[in-house]
Amino acid sequence: MLTHIILSFVIGGSVGIIGHVRKYGKIIMPRKTKRFIYLGFLEELLLGAVAALLLVLYAAPNSIVEIIIFSIIAGLGGDAVQIRFKLLKQDNDK
Numbered sequence: 287m288l289t290h291i292i293l294s295f296v297i298g299g300s301v302g303i304i305g306h307v308r309k310y311g312k313i314i315m316p317r318k319t320k321r322f323i324y325l326g327f328l329e330e331l332l333l334g335a336v337a338a339l340l341l342v343l344y345a346a347p348n349s350i351v352e353i354i355i356f357s358i359i360a361g362l363g364g365d366a367v368q369i370r371f372k373l374l375k376q377d378n379d380k
Contacts (some may be wrong), residue, residue: 290342290347290353291339291342291343293350293353293354293357294335294338294339294341294342294353294356294357294360295335295338295339296335297338297353297354297357297358297361298334298335298336298337298338298339298357298360298361298364299331299332299334299335299338299361300334300361301334301338301357301358301361301362301365302330302331302332302333302334302335302361302364302365303327303330303331303334305330305334305361305362305365306326306327306329306330306331309365313326313327314326314327315327316328329368330364330365330368333364333365333367333368334360334361334364334365335361336364337360337361337363337364337367338356338357338358338360338361338364340360341356341357341359341360341363342356342357342360
């Protein structure tokens with residue numbers, strides 16, 4: 287079970303980083319501004335990894351192939367959720 291957790295965390299985080307590079311064209315490093323801390327690529331990495339971890343723990347896949355597929359889908363889903371939150375925030379600002 288521990289290998290399933292580690293594998294899903296790594297794959298989900300990798301998908302999160304790939305989504306970050308696809309979105310911005312480069313890896314943006316974390317930085318601190320006057321008002322808040324911008325996590326940069328760590329934000330997508332953590333969101334994809336946690337989403338993959340939760341899906342794998344909930345679905346309890348039987349094989350490594352299922353773990354990989356679930357982790358990729360969850361990583362992409364985490365990126366979609368983040369985009370939706372940013373769109374909702376922009377709509378509320380208007």
